[in-house]
Structures are given as structure tokens and as C-alpha cells.
Amino acid sequence: MWGVLPDVLDRACTYYRDRVAIVDDDRSITYQQMWLWRNRIANALIAAGVQKGDRVGLLMPNCLEFIPIQQAVWAAGAVLVQMPTRAAADGFRSNLAQTDATTLLYHAKFEDAVASIREELPKLQTVIRVGEVDQPVVDAVDFAAVVSAAADNRPDVVIDEHDEAYVLFTSGSTGEPKGVVNSHFTWSYYAISAGLEIGDIRFGEVFAHGAPLTHFTQIFAMPTFVRGGTNVMLPGLDVETLLTNIERHRVTATAVVPTIIYLLLDHAGRDAFDLSSLATVIYAGAPMAPERLRQALDTFGPIFIQTYAGTEQGYVSCLRKHEHVAGERESSDDWVARLASAGRPMFAVAVSIRDDDDNVLPTGEVGEICSRQLGQMLGYLDPERNAETVRDGWVHTGDIGRVDDDGYLYLVDRKKDMVVSGGFNVFPRQVEDALCAHPTVAQAAVIGVPDDKWGEAVLAMVVTRPGEIGGFDLERELIGHVKTLLGSVPAPKKILFTDEFPLNPAGKVDKKAIRKPYWQNRTRQIG
Missing domain, CATH: 3.30.300.30 (ANL, C-terminal domain)
Structure with a gap:
């Protein structure tokens, strides 16, 4: 069952056991160490009372522990509740309350935030702190202590690929964040199949994660493992940190929002760094202005891949590297027009453009973008909201766009904007x-x-x-x-x-x- 997430990691750790799996500044672990760590954390969670199907909150920055903990929640048969680290304490409380989470693993940097909401969460039975604080204010279990005492075999928990695996929250760009539910199958299809197709992930890729792993960049973590590569954790996505780590770790790929590319283009000290290893930059989260994209291509070369996706619908389309380059027989106007697109729908993703009455519009006409694929959400945490977005199996994205005669998808805007x-x-x-x-x-x-x-x-x-x-x-x-x-x-x-x-x-x-x-x-x- 390739759709069971712990099985995917087991395969990678068996194939590449001695290769470096994760780097975090001066710390690193091999695939074998990651596998053992995941198992110990999973067994520690079970010993702490986590049962199959329980929802477990994860409040962690990009760090060495993030992925092993994430994978351990799944290996324990539990459901991961992904908490956006850039949210405020009230957002964390809402995430945990909406999901009826029984357990929370949090990084010590969020000590004060967790302390401020702890008493408002009566269903939260177990709180585990990762890292140390000078003056603890939360009655929490020490992560290192419970993990060091746990067994290092994978727990004997039967997991079906259609079991619930993941609850994520929408960005809230057009309203309040909504909880989105995925199964082992939908998430693995989304994260592995789409990630490999979009990211052009090669064997031994060194992928830098500067944007929060709670956001879209985590989609490329599992495909990197599948290819025996290394995931490099960055503490944030400021330009200086990104440039320094590309040079230090010989980073070959990364994923950013367009704002970071704009800042890279305008960075006065960029040429002082050796960026020759960088072969792939995936940009997502928002469209990129065509004029600035042309400037980026002139500066860095044809290393860019654009993606269009959403929490509910998964990855829909991508504009690949070769599509960023003008063809020999292509007019300049056609090339510039294509740069403004979101690429073409990916394999096994159906796209239609519809009017307000849900009628499919002809090629070239502007309407709401709707998509259908195996990697889309099971539904919202609140099932009464499903009809707002999913009708007859089609996800209504809330984005306005059109498709041209060559199959390229153009985003015109958010419907609510x-x-x-x-x-x-x-x-x-x-x-x-x-x-x-x-x-x-x-x-x-x-x-x-x-x-x-x-x-x-x-x-x-x-x-x-x-x-x-x-x-x-x-x-x-x-x-x-x-x-x-x-x-x-x-x-x-x-x-x-x-x-x-x-x-x-x-x-x-x-x-x-x-x-x-x-x-x-x-x-x-x-x-």
C-alpha cells in the first residue's frame, strides 16, 4: 500500500540508510537515524496515551525534529493537526479546539503562547515540549526524556490508506481559516506524485526549506526522501539566510513565494555568494508579475517552476522550466503571454472553467476555476461547509481564470478580491x-x-x-x-x-x- 505514509518513509530509509536525510545548521541525521528517531517518538506517543485516530497538534518551526515528529504521529496511527507557526496564540487555540486534539507537541519558543491557551483546552490531555526553556511556565512532558526511553521498532499499528491522516488549515486569505482533512492516500498522492512531477526532484537533491514547513514547501520533503536527497532546514526565509545556506550546503533546489524572488533580485550583495549549485526554484503561493519573472530569468537562468495549488484542491497545474523559455519559432508576444499563465494541468488533474450557475464555459472565457483529482481533500473539518466548495466531486477554488487553446491556465484573480x-x-x-x-x-x-x-x-x-x-x-x-x-x-x-x-x-x-x-x-x- 504505497498510500500509507509510514511505508513510504520505511522504503526511503531502507534504500538510503547511510545518506544524510536532514540538515539543520550544524546538526544532521542520516536516513537510518531518522527511521529510528521516528519509531522512538511514535512509541513514546503511544506510551503517553495516544491512540489510533487521535488528533495530535504539532507547533514547530523548521528544525531537525519537525519531520521525524510529523512521521511519528502517522506511524502511531494518529492524525496530525498542522498548526501554522506564524499565527497568534488565539489561532493555535482555535486549531486545537476545532480538532478536539488530545495531544500537543510544541517547540520551546512557543512556551508563552501555549501557556496562554492551555487552560482553555480541557480535551488536551498531553503536552510535550521540544527543547529547553529557562523558566518553564507550562506543565509539559520533556520530549528528549520520553523519546530516549522508548523502543526503536516501528509500532505494530494497522493503518489503512483511507484512514484520516492530516488536518491542515487554509491560509484565511479570503476569510477565517478552515480545517481541511486528508487521508493517507490523498496526502501521499498530493505530496509525492505532485511533488515529483512539479519539483523535478532528482537523485541526491539538496532541498532548502526556508518558508515554513507548515506551508507549501513541505510538499517537497517526501519527494526529496524518495530520491535519496537531503532536506535542509532554514530558520526563516530572509534573503541573507537563504543565500548563505545555498552556498554552505550546495543547495540544488528550493521553494519560495514570489516576494522572496523580488528581494533576491534587488539584493545588493547577491553576487558575493556562490549560487552555482542552484538548479531549481519553485515559486508558489501567489502569481509572479511577468516583468519581474523576465528579470529573474535574465538574472538566474531557466531554473524556475511555477505551481498553482490550494489546500482544498491540491496541486492543479505547473509551468515547467522549459516553458519559461521562448521557443525558436515562438513570437515574443506568445512567450510573454505564457509567462503570465499558471502552466498546464498536471497528469490526472481535470480542470474546468465555470460560471456562477456551474455551467462549463468554452475555452478562452473567464470564470471560476474548478478541479478534480485523487489528491484533493476528503472534506472540511466541519462537513456542513463541504457544499460551499465541493460539488459533484469538483473543487470550486474561488479563483477566477481561463484556459487557452494550448491548455495553459491563466489566473485572473481571487473571486472575493x-x-x-x-x-x-x-x-x-x-x-x-x-x-x-x-x-x-x-x-x-x-x-x-x-x-x-x-x-x-x-x-x-x-x-x-x-x-x-x-x-x-x-x-x-x-x-x-x-x-x-x-x-x-x-x-x-x-x-x-x-x-x-x-x-x-x-x-x-x-x-x-x-x-x-x-x-x-x-x-x-x-x-
Whole structure:
């Protein structure tokens, strides 16, 4: 049963036992050590009272312990509750309460957050702390002590591939985070099949994880193990840390959000680092402005892969390395247009574009992107919400897009982000791409704000490139630039300049936070 997650790890550890599996700064473990560690943690969880089907919370940063603990929860027959580390304490409480988690494993850096919510979680029976704190404030079991005393054989727990394995939470970019349930089969199909196809994972890959493993980058951990590679844990995804570790560990692949690529492009000291080992950069989480993508290709070469996915639907499409390069007989316009796409649907993923009445639209027409595949979620934690998203087996993504004659999928925008100004639909992503085509703009975020005349007015926030200064003259120039490219309706009525954008726990630009000051005292969130 290839769909049982502990079996997948067993196979990799048998094939590659002496190779380095995980690196975390100066610490590392081989596949054999990872296998033994996973087994001991699983047995320690069972000894602590964890039973098959129990839900176990995991609150961990990227570190050496993360993957062995994750795998141990599955080997114990329990269900992993993935807690986004960038959330606040109330978010952690909600994750654990919604899932009726009986056990929590947390890193010592979250001591205060766990202490603040512990008394609000009566169903939480066992709390295990990983790492040491100077002054403990949580009555927690010591991870190292219980694991060192546990047996090193894999627990004798019968697991079916259709057993519940994983509860993840959506990023909440268009509403409150929702719990999404996966089985061993759906998650392994999602993480292994899609990961191998998208990531171009090669034998011996050295994959750096700087974005939180609680986000999309963990999809590439298991495929790296399947290929006998090494997963490098980074404490965060600041550019200096990423550059340093690429050089130090001869990193061959990584996965980032577009913001990081923008920062890499604008980093003054980038050329001081040896990045020659880097052969693959996967970008996901949000579309990348085509003009900045062209700049990245000129700077780093054809090493990029774009993915389009969602917590509910799994991976849907990808734009592979060779599709980032213009063909010999291809016009420049066709190539630039393709760079704006999210690639083509992957093997065994069906995609359709539908209108508000669920009718399938013809090729080229714009509507909601719907997908169907084996790796999609079983359903929401709250089953009453399933009908909002899944109908007749199709996941309705909430994204607006179209498919061209060559099968390329284009994301126009999030359905809930669309701005209606003067009765016309304005898609923020198109305005953002137009702004980013201007040489002074590093990043852009566009929202609709209340307007007495138009209902909603288009507002843009812009981060300028290094050395560029925002102001009235640049604002007027950028508005004119958008008018030239898109016309007067999508052109921003106002542009604000900022040093950085707020990010949500998934690392995406938090448009809810940007919108809040403009809409917080209104009963409606549209004009």
C-alpha cells in the first residue's frame, strides 16, 4: 500500500540508510537515524496515551525534529493537526479546539503562547515540549526524556490508506481559516506524485526549506526522501539566510513565494555568494508579475517552476522550466503571454472553467476555476461547509481564470478580491502586473475601497525598487502607466507608497489587513 505514509518513509530509509536525510545548521541525521528517531517518538506517543485516530497538534518551526515528529504521529496511527507557526496564540487555540486534539507537541519558543491557551483546552490531555526553556511556565512532558526511553521498532499499528491522516488549515486569505482533512492516500498522492512531477526532484537533491514547513514547501520533503536527497532546514526565509545556506550546503533546489524572488533580485550583495549549485526554484503561493519573472530569468537562468495549488484542491497545474523559455519559432508576444499563465494541468488533474450557475464555459472565457483529482481533500473539518466548495466531486477554488487553446491556465484573480467600480469588474492582479511592469515598482497590492461615486475605487499600494522614491510625481506617472496598459477604469484612483506589505501566516500579502482600515466600520464589505 504505497498510500500509507509510514511505508513510504520505511522504503526511503531502507534504500538510503547511510545518506544524510536532514540538515539543520550544524546538526544532521542520516536516513537510518531518522527511521529510528521516528519509531522512538511514535512509541513514546503511544506510551503517553495516544491512540489510533487521535488528533495530535504539532507547533514547530523548521528544525531537525519537525519531520521525524510529523512521521511519528502517522506511524502511531494518529492524525496530525498542522498548526501554522506564524499565527497568534488565539489561532493555535482555535486549531486545537476545532480538532478536539488530545495531544500537543510544541517547540520551546512557543512556551508563552501555549501557556496562554492551555487552560482553555480541557480535551488536551498531553503536552510535550521540544527543547529547553529557562523558566518553564507550562506543565509539559520533556520530549528528549520520553523519546530516549522508548523502543526503536516501528509500532505494530494497522493503518489503512483511507484512514484520516492530516488536518491542515487554509491560509484565511479570503476569510477565517478552515480545517481541511486528508487521508493517507490523498496526502501521499498530493505530496509525492505532485511533488515529483512539479519539483523535478532528482537523485541526491539538496532541498532548502526556508518558508515554513507548515506551508507549501513541505510538499517537497517526501519527494526529496524518495530520491535519496537531503532536506535542509532554514530558520526563516530572509534573503541573507537563504543565500548563505545555498552556498554552505550546495543547495540544488528550493521553494519560495514570489516576494522572496523580488528581494533576491534587488539584493545588493547577491553576487558575493556562490549560487552555482542552484538548479531549481519553485515559486508558489501567489502569481509572479511577468516583468519581474523576465528579470529573474535574465538574472538566474531557466531554473524556475511555477505551481498553482490550494489546500482544498491540491496541486492543479505547473509551468515547467522549459516553458519559461521562448521557443525558436515562438513570437515574443506568445512567450510573454505564457509567462503570465499558471502552466498546464498536471497528469490526472481535470480542470474546468465555470460560471456562477456551474455551467462549463468554452475555452478562452473567464470564470471560476474548478478541479478534480485523487489528491484533493476528503472534506472540511466541519462537513456542513463541504457544499460551499465541493460539488459533484469538483473543487470550486474561488479563483477566477481561463484556459487557452494550448491548455495553459491563466489566473485572473481571487473571486472575493474582485473590485466592482462604477459597475465594471476590475481584477486586482491585472492592475498589480501592470504596475510591476514599471521599472520603479518592486511589488504592488491592489484593493477596492469605499467610494461615494463609484461604489468602490481602485487603491494601489506600492513598494518601490531600491533607490526609487515614491511621491506625487511617481504616483501620477504610475496611474498614467496603468491607464496606457489597461484603460481608465482599472487605473488606481490613488497610490500609497510603503516599505513592505503585511503577510498572512502562509506568507502571502494579507489583503484582509490592508482592506481593514477602509471597511472596518461598514456592514458590507463591498461598495
